[in-house]
Amino acid sequence: MSRPSYWLIKSEPFEYSWNDLVAQKEGTWDGVRNHxxxxxxxxxxxxxxxxxxxxxxxxxxxxxxxVSVADILDPTDxxxxxxxxxxxxxxxxxxxxxxxxxxxxxxxxDCELVRLSRLSVASIKPDEWKIICxxxxx
DNA sequence: GCCAACGTTGGC
DNA sequence: GCCAACGTTGGC
Numbered sequence: 591m592s593r594p595s596y597w598l599i600k601s602e603p604f605e606y607s608w609n610d611l612v613a614q615k616e617g618t619w620d621g622v623r624n625h626x627x628x629x630x631x632x633x634x635x636x637x638x639x640x641x642x643x644x645x646x647x648x649x650x651x652x653x654x655x656x657v658s659v660a661d662i663l664d665p666t667d668x669x670x671x672x673x674x675x676x677x678x679x680x681x682x683x684x685x686x687x688x689x690x691x692x693x694x695x696x697x698x699x700d701c702e703l704v705r706l707s708r709l710s711v712a713s714i715k716p717d718e719w720k721i722i723c724x725x726x727x728x
Numbered sequence: 729g730c731c732a733a734c735g736t737t738g739g740c
Numbered sequence: 741g742c743c744a745a746c747g748t749t750g751g752c
Contacts, residue, residue: 602750624735646750689751708734708749 596714597634598641598703599655599677608642608652612679619711620664620674627711631673635660640677641714641722643703650686651722655679683726697721 599619601607611617622628634640638657644650659676692698698721702712714722 600750649751706734707732707751710749 593635594638595633595635596639596641596716596719597630598643598651598712598714600643600645600710600712602646603644603648607644608679608682611642611653611655611677612682616658616676616678618662618665618674618676620666620672622664622672622674622710624708624710626706627709628673630711630713631675632661633713634675639680639719641719642679645710648686649690650688651683651726652686653679653683654681685726687722687725691725692722695721695725 606617619631622631634657636657636659638660640655640657641651642653642655644652655677656679657675658678662674662676663670664672664674689703692701693704698704698718701714701718702709703714706712
């Protein structure tokens, strides 16, 4: 298994934006109530990298976060069934990569972000990660 | 604001 | 255990 693994985490910017994460230095990624998203969350390890994507408003990847604490219990979940992680901001993208750009790149056509648009925690393959990073550099 | 995709619920 | 109805999410 190669490390780190790559992920994409979504947030609605009026709920919790990249700037909020930067301001707080570290954020808990909680509130996930989807089983595939949970599976992805639990597969995250410290040091894994996540694209931070703004959904519903913005519709773009704005930064890269690094997993700082893996596989904790979701503090917003009273049943104790759901997982969460903590992330810290690693790098802001020089140029945000929009969903439109991602969709117009044939090599990214079957990434989880595009195929499963409602998934809030998507895995990203290393080559997909590389392509998006290149797009962010312009 | 609309609609498609997906998850969940509840009747059978 | 199946499936229709319904609610929610998220892109457009």
